[in-house]
Amino acid sequence: MIYPAEKITKYNVSIFLLFFLVTLANYFIYVGFAVKPFMVFLGLYAIFNFSSLYFPRLQLFEIALLLFYIMYSFSGVFSLYPASSVRIILGIMVYLACYFMMKSVIADAGRIMIEKAISDAGILFNTISLILYGIGLASLGFIFEGDRIYKFGLMLDRDYPRLIGVVTDPNYYIFYNTLFFTYYLCHLNTRKNKLGLLLSAIANVLTFSRGGLIVMAFILLLYILQNNLLKQVKLVLGFGSLLAVSMYIAAVYLNFDIYEILKSRFADFFEDGGSGRLELWGRAWGFFSSHMWVGIGASNFTDYNQHHFNDDTEVHNTFLTIITESGLLGITFFTLFIILVLVQIFQSGLHKSHPYLLFAFLGFIIQMAFLSVIINDMYLVYLAILAAYIRYETNSSSVILQDKKRNDLNGSGGVDKNEYSTHNG
16 A cells, blocks of 8 residues: 555554553653553544544454453452452453554555664663663662662662663563564664664663563573574574673673673572562462452452562463452463464464564563563554564465466466457457
């Protein structure tokens, strides 16, 4: 589809704003729930473009996701803490409404528009976050003592200076950065994307998130194995050298030894059990064992955890959260959703033509083993992009098939051509 120049500009700006505003998770107005910048943008977009709103038909994976949310919400009927269930059910409704609006924003945009917006938004997101982190370091005088102390884009977590940038948590920062990181990794044909990869890699490292960094390393390994091995190893070594130089400069001139902090963080895993995750996972499994079919109720784990263990921490594992709060029925629909996403990615050939979509999805899913992500704005943005790509591929395949049939009917030689010409002459 070809647009006039002014419409292309409008779509580029709209999509860029959507992608960037979604990353501003730390900035919201609380009115019983968090009203975030991207929600305000989508509301204004709907008002000013009401007559042209377009909602493409649902993909199979989207239907499975809706069924999961219905089943998850249904579990709230059986909850001992209905207020918590009602709160997340309302949140799900708001986020699903935003999701359909996201689809409308990018519905008529081409892949070039989407990818340009991803590239630009990712660079801005990481640049602002790194600047805020630097200001935070300076405000502390590079003295890292304290816990849960927030300074601009930095959070002191048990004396570790962890980057949060414009989001609320260092572990979630890598989750938000996954789409950008994988896109840059698979599109290193421009200087801008190379810069984007360097910025996102540095920002990811500075979160000192053990689970997130392991996932990024896994994605990098998959990328190397998928492509020309020697060429990709050279590329990785080049970027690794830049990171090493950056870490050396920080250690020598700023007395900020990133390598020692990373080493200490990973060494702590055996002492803190993954920041207490192993103990939380055991509690979640215990709650599930006594409520196997429909679970303890939507968003009820923290209430149960508070009641039984005087601890209001969440599970930090999406799969255990789902199976604990919505039982076997909930996890079945969520598993179906994951399977359908992978099936549709491979059926449409996106794993070859646009591998960043596969890498990003794998990154999201693996990180869910360390985070509780029932609803998340960046994840929904990714799904809206994926749905658009699948629709593009489906439409392209239909056009190719129609052209092939037309060529067959009008092919050279034989009686078929003469008969076709006679009947239509």
